[in-house]
Amino acid sequence: MEKERENMEEQLKITRESKGILNMHPQKFAMWLFMLTVLMIFAAYTSAYIVRKGQGSWIPFDLPVTFLYSTGIIVLSSIFMQIGYFEAKKNNKGKVILFTVLTLLSGIAFLVMQFKGYGRLVDMNLYFSDPNNVSGSFIYVITGVHAAHLISALVFLIIVLITAFKVENIKDKLVRMEICTTYWHFLGGLWIYLYLFLQLNQ
Amino acid sequence: MSEIKTQNVHIDSHEEHHDDHAHHETFISKYIFTTDHKMIGKQFLMTGIFWALIGGALSLIFRIQLGFPEADISWMRPMLGEWITPEGRLDPEFYLALVTMHGTIMVFFVLTAGLSGTFSNFLIPLQIGARDMASGFMNMLSYWFFFASSVVMFSSLFIETGPAAGGWVVYPPLSALEQAIPGSGLGMTMWLVAMALFIVSTLLGGINYITTVINLRTEGMSFSRLPLTIWAFFITAVIGLLSFPVLFAAALLLIFDRSFGTAFYLSDIYIGGEALPQQGGSPVLYQHLFWFLGHPEVYIVIMPAFGITSEVISTNARKPIFGYRAMVGSLLGIAFLSFIVWAHHMFVSGMDPFLGSVFMLLTLVIAVPSAVKVFNYLTTLWKGNIVFTPGMLFSIGLVSLFISGGLTGIFLGNSAIDIQLHDTYFVVAHFHLVMGSAAFFGMMAGVYHWFPKMFGRMINAKLGYVHFWLTFAGVYLVFFPMHYIGIAGFPRRYYTWSSFETFSNIFQDLNAFVTIAAIITFAAQFIFLFNFFYSIYRGRRAPQNPWHSNTLEWTTPIEPGHGNWPGAIPTVYRWPYDYSKPGAADDYIPQTVPYSETPESNTDFENELAALEKESGVEEVDETKE
Numbered sequence: 001m002e003k004e005r006e007n008m009e010e011q012l013k014i015t016r017e018s019k020g021i022l023n024m025h026p027q028k029f030a031m032w033l034f035m036l037t038v039l040m041i042f043a044a045y046t047s048a049y050i051v052r053k054g055q056g057s058w059i060p061f062d063l064p065v066t067f068l069y070s071t072g073i074i075v076l077s078s079i080f081m082q083i084g085y086f087e088a089k090k091n092n093k094g095k096v097i098l099f100t101v102l103t104l105l106s107g108i109a110f111l112v113m114q115f116k117g118y119g120r121l122v123d124m125n126l127y128f129s130d131p132n133n134v135s136g137s138f139i140y141v142i143t144g145v146h147a148a149h150l151i152s153a154l155v156f157l158i159i160v161l162i163t164a165f166k167v168e169n170i171k172d173k174l175v176r177m178e179i180c181t182t183y184w185h186f187l188g189g190l191w192i193y194l195y196l197f198l199q200l201n202q
Numbered sequence: 203m204s205e206i207k208t209q210n211v212h213i214d215s216h217e218e219h220h221d222d223h224a225h226h227e228t229f230i231s232k233y234i235f236t237t238d239h240k241m242i243g244k245q246f247l248m249t250g251i252f253w254a255l256i257g258g259a260l261s262l263i264f265r266i267q268l269g270f271p272e273a274d275i276s277w278m279r280p281m282l283g284e285w286i287t288p289e290g291r292l293d294p295e296f297y298l299a300l301v302t303m304h305g306t307i308m309v310f311f312v313l314t315a316g317l318s319g320t321f322s323n324f325l326i327p328l329q330i331g332a333r334d335m336a337s338g339f340m341n342m343l344s345y346w347f348f349f350a351s352s353v354v355m356f357s358s359l360f361i362e363t364g365p366a367a368g369g370w371v372v373y374p375p376l377s378a379l380e381q382a383i384p385g386s387g388l389g390m391t392m393w394l395v396a397m398a399l400f401i402v403s404t405l406l407g408g409i410n411y412i413t414t415v416i417n418l419r420t421e422g423m424s425f426s427r428l429p430l431t432i433w434a435f436f437i438t439a440v441i442g443l444l445s446f447p448v449l450f451a452a453a454l455l456l457i458f459d460r461s462f463g464t465a466f467y468l469s470d471i472y473i474g475g476e477a478l479p480q481q482g483g484s485p486v487l488y489q490h491l492f493w494f495l496g497h498p499e500v501y502i503v504i505m506p507a508f509g510i511t512s513e514v515i516s517t518n519a520r521k522p523i524f525g526y527r528a529m530v531g532s533l534l535g536i537a538f539l540s541f542i543v544w545a546h547h548m549f550v551s552g553m554d555p556f557l558g559s560v561f562m563l564l565t566l567v568i569a570v571p572s573a574v575k576v577f578n579y580l581t582t583l584w585k586g587n588i589v590f591t592p593g594m595l596f597s598i599g600l601v602s603l604f605i606s607g608g609l610t611g612i613f614l615g616n617s618a619i620d621i622q623l624h625d626t627y628f629v630v631a632h633f634h635l636v637m638g639s640a641a642f643f644g645m646m647a648g649v650y651h652w653f654p655k656m657f658g659r660m661i662n663a664k665l666g667y668v669h670f671w672l673t674f675a676g677v678y679l680v681f682f683p684m685h686y687i688g689i690a691g692f693p694r695r696y697y698t699w700s701s702f703e704t705f706s707n708i709f710q711d712l713n714a715f716v717t718i719a720a721i722i723t724f725a726a727q728f729i730f731l732f733n734f735f736y737s738i739y740r741g742r743r744a745p746q747n748p749w750h751s752n753t754l755e756w757t758t759p760i761e762p763g764h765g766n767w768p769g770a771i772p773t774v775y776r777w778p779y780d781y782s783k784p785g786a787a788d789d790y791i792p793q794t795v796p797y798s799e800t801p802e803s804n805t806d807f808e809n810e811l812a813a814l815e816k817e818s819g820v821e822e823v824d825e826t827k828e
């Protein structure tokens with residue numbers, strides 16, 4: 001009995017200790033599930049948009065071209081991110097840091113661009129809190145919720161960056177890098193979808 | 203090659219330096235901020251029980267109003283204060299708040315968090331052979347988000363303007379305009395905050411459940427050998443993951459409408475003769491978004507109960523579950539269909555009638571997989587060697603309640619009939635039988651069945667029988683009469699109908715009857731409560747495998763520690779339903795027994811498997827690694 005207890009306690013430590021390695025795979029998987037939930041939020045918004053538009057009395061709008069520029073920036077950032085990931089695979093610490101920083105900067109540029117886009121929208125008399133024009137509010141909500149997720153990805157990037165600075169062998173942290181890359185591409189792809197969606201359903 | 207092997211390999215390499223953790227588990231790390239899935243499951247259970255009592259008590263208050271509208275209830279004033287008018291009546295506004303909070307609490311806090319949270323957490327690692335959830339930390343967060351959500355929701359009961367009062371579905375404009383009713387103010391804000399936290403909790407839990415089931419199954423635990431409990435929890439989590447974000451999205455728009463001046467859901471509203479500025483919003487849009495969660499939600503509630511019932515019925519009928527594949531298939535079918543029937547809650551919302559008939563068709567189709575489940579339960583029971591444990595009785599109770607309530611669903615699913623029945627007590631009767639009571643019975647079945655594993659002691663069966671029969675008779679006496687009241691046209695969520703002749707003369711007796719039955723049923727739950735807490739401390743010590751069950755959790759020590767199995771994790775060789783197998787020595791063969799050890803009961807195919815086992819060296823799997 002006593003022996004069994006000890007044995008048990010030993011195992012306990014082991015599960016805790018081994019967690020880092022054990023969870024590698026599950027973490028990636030969990031990220032996919034998380035992206036699924038994010039996708040559902042936007043599925044909800046875009047369908048709500050279509051349903052609402054179908055009901056008539058819809059005020060059409062022109063999407064500011066700033067959003068096209070931000071689309072370009074996000075594509076660029078994804079390229080940086082991917083190169084960074086390849087460099088991590090080659091265990092090239094310096095390059096990893098460089099490209100992560102580039103991704104980070106272009107991510108911030110994206111957000112700035114979105115913000116400028118809001119300025120354009122205001123110039124066009126499209127406000128977020130407009131009691132008479134729901135189409136304007138929709139643009140803000142859809143892009144805003146996307147931006148909120150992008151900020152979470154920026155935080156993730158910073159974590160990756162800190163990790164990259166700290167570890168000797170960046171290759172050991174490849175999974176973290178990979179998860180971050182996946183998430184980043186996902187948000188980029190999501191933005192392209194949202195942009196096209198808004199463009200096609202003005 | 204499963205993770206387990208990696209784990210074992212890992213064990214060796216780290217043998218030397220593990221002296222710092224675990225030895226001194228403090229009270230806080232063991233009972234409060236624990237990452238042990240078993241303790242987290244119990245935390246969900248205790249919180250769920252607490253909420254069930256609150257939710258039940260609220261319902262008694264409004265039931266007294268419905269059953270005895272003339273009664274003087276000033277004796278409740280010490281508890282309810284200003285909500286009792288000077289004449290000793292219930293405040294009508296508070297009535298609405300009671301109904302709303304009762305619904306919210308029961309659907310989300312008891313039957314979602316209390317049921318899925320308890321049993322998914324407790325059983326998934328134990329039954330698939332894992333040491334814990336994929337991420338103990340996320341699991342802990344999941345509970346604490348739920349706890350925070352509970353605190354907010356609970357506090358909203360005590361604020362001056364009262365809790366949310368627009369119904370558990372919080373339809374705008376009631377929920378969107380602060381000035382609509384008192385409950386639309388701070389109470390509604392707190393409701394939204396609580397639900398946002400709740401959704402985060404559910405998603406964290408769900409991601410964990412799914413990841414664990416997919417990634418951490420032990421050697422040999424293929425999907426076709428998973429106990430049906432796990433299948434049910436797994437699919438439930440998938441449904442939750444797909445539907446809760448939509449509620450989150452809908453709630454966010456509601457928040458914008460409430461506080462940021464948008465008009466997603468609002469249009470053409472006059473208050474006191476004055477027009478509000480909002481134009482062009484659509485309240486029906488909210489209904490679509492809400493029910494896209496709302497309908498799957500009802501299956502999130504019932505599916506874990508299905509899973510538990512499958513397990514308990516098979517074990518206690520001493521028979522393999524009838525149609526394992528059909529059971530899994532029907533779960534998948536229900537899960538799929540549950541996403542495309544939501545508009546049956548909106549037949550009379552002004553929706554296009556053609557669209558209505560599409561949803562009607564899809565709704566009626568869902569009766570098919572539901573019926574498959576019922577028939578399989580009944581055929582599993584048929585000619586079984588039934589052992590009537592309290593858990594078994596509650597499972598059979600679930601089947602009965604699910605049939606009674608499911609039949610009325612078919613009435614409601616017809617859009618033409620629903621014009622008469624919508625928003626009457628008929629609907630209330632329907633969902634309390636099919637969802638409320640059935641899922642509650644599933645939860646009770648689970649508690650009685652896994653109590654020995656949870657607390658290492660047996661729960662008293664005699665008291666369990668008394669509890670069962672009182673509850674079983676009770677819920678039928680409460681909810682069956684509601685069908686008649688509903689067909690007569692009583693609307694739900696109304697404070698009083700006594701100004702209608704028919705209702706006050708003919709149906710008042712029936713309403714009073716329902717109320718008395720509800721009080722007795724509620725009182726009967728205290729038998730359970732006593733039994734539960736008494737047995738935790740004083741119950742008879744549990745044997746290793748009290749129900750002679752096949753699943754893995756019974757191979758752990760009677761009171762498993764963190765990590766579940768002291769030695770290596772057992773390997774699985776067969777499905778979990780080898781009960782009363784012809785030729786076998788015992789009437790059950792646990793999942794850990796290889797086919798090569800049971801030549802007397804093997805089929806030809808299983809003999810081939812046995813040969814394969816020999817080739818791959820059954821016994822060596824773990825021993826060599828130690």
Ligand code: HEM
Pocket residue numbers: 500501503504546547565566568569572608609610611612613614615616620623624625629632633636637638
């Ligand atoms: C045979 C299958 C079923 C059919 C055809 C069916 C049909 C319906 C319909 C048409 C309504 C809307 C009634 C109205 O508001 O006018 C309804 C309400 C409801 N059903 Fe079912 N149902 C079925 C099974 C279930 C199951 C299995 C559950 C839960 C586990 C469930 C839970 C509910 C709930 C909670 C409501 C009321 C929601 C509310 O308005 O507050 N139903 N059902």
Ligand SMILES: [Cu+2]
Pocket residue numbers: 496497500543544546547
């Ligand atoms: Cu439904």
